[in-house]
Amino acid sequence: MKTNDIYExxxxxxxxxxxxHIKSEFKGCWLNISMGNVFAKNIVSKHVYRGVNQFILAEFVKEYNYKLNNWLTFSQISNLNGKIKKGSKSAFVVFSSxxxxxxxxxxxxxxxxxEMLEINEKVNxxxxxxxxxxxxxNVFNVEQVENLPDEYYKTKEIEKLSEPERIxxxxxxxxxxxVEIYFRPQNDAFYDFENDKIVIPERKQFYNSDLFYVTCFHEMAHWTSHPKRLKRNISFVQGSKEYAFEELVAELTSAFVCATLGIEKHITENVSYIQSWLKIMNDDKRFVVSAASKAQEAADYIIAFCKPDLKKLEKYAELEI
Known part of the structure; x- marks a missing residue:
């Protein structure tokens, strides 16, 4: 498959x-990228797939109604003396080089x-x-393969965090x-790039804690763009292709972070955003792959701040949202 065909x-x-998702009138979670709180991973190497690969494999699992989110390459199957079931269709995962x-x-x-980069030698x-x-x-879901070790077929769901634990x-x-967050009695949330701060409605304005954090992590995604952090260029005109790109990065970042915490992430119901993404995707086949890559980078940056301290359970569990 050629590179352009992969993007297509x-x-x-x-x-x-x-x-x-639009046809369903925004019912359900469009980015259901984890099953039983488990991300798609290679069952042999234990490598958790990243970026757009999570969407590719999630859609494959949904289409064929698989119960497991574990995958193998053809060579791994051969090495394990596994047998691919007749008529099985492979999925594919991508990586940049x-x-x-x-x-x-x-x-x-x-x-x-x-070779120079591998030994950390300086390159001009x-x-x-x-x-x-x-x-x-190409990869195959374990349910498409016979004769694998018994443990590969076992469902290993990670217990979903309770609301206090998610908090x-x-x-x-x-x-x-x-991050500097300013709470205001208003309906809009935004990242103020010039002053490097997030402005967000008061906690009590959100229906529940999950919705608050979904919004917060979306704005924190924009916050990662600052030159002090991941240095994404967000000096663009509202309504431009670059603006739509950054909004998609923020949506996907929030989805990655929320999935990690066990929070269900629903895509924005802002139809103008979605329509702008659809238009650009039809014109630029690299748009969504690039956005997912930047989102994974931003999500990694944000999640790195998660250092749970159970002693703070009472402090956070008492937050009224």
């Missing part, structure tokens, strides 16, 4: 998910540069042309990040 395939799936070329000679020096990229591209490989983790993130 992923984008068409995401467009379908968004279209279906780079080619390196000498700017003067145009010689492919990828192998040399990778001023004289190198870097060409990013997507690679993919502990969420508040730890907010507190440890030292």
């Amino acid at each position: 395939n992923i984008t068409s799936n995401i467009i379908s998910m968004l279209d279906n 780079k080619l390196y070329f000498d700017l003067i000679t145009n010689k492919n020096i990828t192998k040399i540069i990778n 990229f001023d004289k190198i042309n870097v060409v990013p591209y997507l690679k993919y490989y 502990i983790k969420a508040e730890q993130i907010i507190e440890n990040s030292e």
Whole structure:
């Protein structure tokens, strides 16, 4: 599959998910990226898939009604003497890679540069042309494979956190990040880039704690764009393609963080946002993959602040939301 075909395939799936969500009048959770609080992972390497791969595999699980969210490559199946069931269709996961070329000679020096990077040797990229591209490989759900070790077929759900436990983790993130949050009796939430602060409605205005944190993590996603943090460019005009991109990054970031904490994340019901995403996705097949990559980076940054301290249970559990 060529790189452009990979982007086309992923984008068409995401467009379908968004279209279906609009048709359902926003019922349910469009980003159900974890099952039983378990993210899609490779059952052999224990690697948890990242970025847009979570959406690809979640949609595959939903389509075929699988109970498990564990995956294997063809070579792993062979090494385990497993047998793929007749008629099984593989899913695919993607990862980014780079080619390196000498700017003067145009010689492919990828192998040399990778070896230098592997031993942390300094590389002068001023004289190198870097060409990013997507690679993919096929994976199979464990339910598509016979003769695997018994433990691979066992459902290992992580017990869902109670509301007080979710509050502990969420508040730890907010507190440890030292993000400035100003509560105002209003209906809008936004990130003030110039003053590097988040302005959000008062806690009591939210129907429940989950909705508060969904909103908070969306705005914290914008907060990560600051030059002091992940340095995303958000100097754009409202309504532009760049604006739509940043809003999608924030939505996906909130989805990743909330899924990690066991909070159900519903996509925004702002139809203008969704329609702008759909229009851009039809014109730019790399849009959603790039947004998911940036969102994963932002989510990692935010989740890193989660250092649960059970001694603070009472403090956080008493918050009225």
